[in-house]
Amino acid sequence: MTDNIPRMGQGAYWQDLQVGQRWRTFRRTITEADLVAFINATGMLEAIFIEDGYAGGAIRGRPVPGALTYTFIEGFILQSLIQGTGLAMLELHQKILAPVLVGDSIDAVVEVTAVRPTSKGNRAVVSSRIEVFNQRGEAVMEYTATRLLAGRSTT
Template identity: 75%
Template sequence: MTAEHTATPVDSSLPRLGQGFVWQDLAAGQRFRTFRRTITETDLVNFIGVTGMLEAIFIEEGYEGAAMAGRPVPGALTYTLIEGFILQTMIQGTGLAMLELHQKILAPVVVGDTIEAVVEVTDIRPTSRSGRAVVTSRIDVFNQRSVLVMTYTATRLLAGRA
């Protein structure tokens, strides 16, 4: 004997869990902080393997030409981990395009460091098309010692309410 299961179909008017902000929900000066994440040796190995960044400083333990102690992490890995947080929490389903990016790497990040970021919306310019807007944000990335390791400005196209 089988039990009959009934359920209400998915109601498309229900709020979607994890849905990002539409541009109308943001304001210049609004600030957010991301989750924190500790960068592991596995993160480094996977990243350099998939990107082909097989530079000696990243693949050779104790590389004698290194300018610092520890296992340095490419700035691109730090950036992409923070962007992952932003995509998952702030613009999931509403981010339409990255239009421009200006980045400065200010301090080294090594395996074992824990990073997080502060995102500040700095400008919102509605477009003439389909309720979209160009949203600019400044993202400051910090390590576990509150050292600013990276800052970047991202200009994105975000969806709006119809």
């Protein structure tokens, strides 16, 4: 049996988190292939995303959907902070501050803003503020997320 061997890449349990803790994610450059794959997967066939140099667009360059920016950052958070401990996304409030273009590199700072143990089971409601930046250090998105996280096993 291997149950007593720690799992590689295991996320943080709610007991490991404190209000004010902060982490910085890795950075990722968004490519044309990322944009095309995302559009094909989601059906976001909007002209500003599928036509290079769309004349009716308000943004110069090759903009990407805010949802793509968000999902890359959530991927970082999942892989590093809540893998195996995240139980549910309960609430999300998002604000787009600036466009992200193909070729931009994004990363984020995640800050724990609340940890509230639940009365049922070994879990807690954890809130965080996520600030997303481009390669120039400009804020491009901010959002708050409230998640249900598992606790460390008591057995």
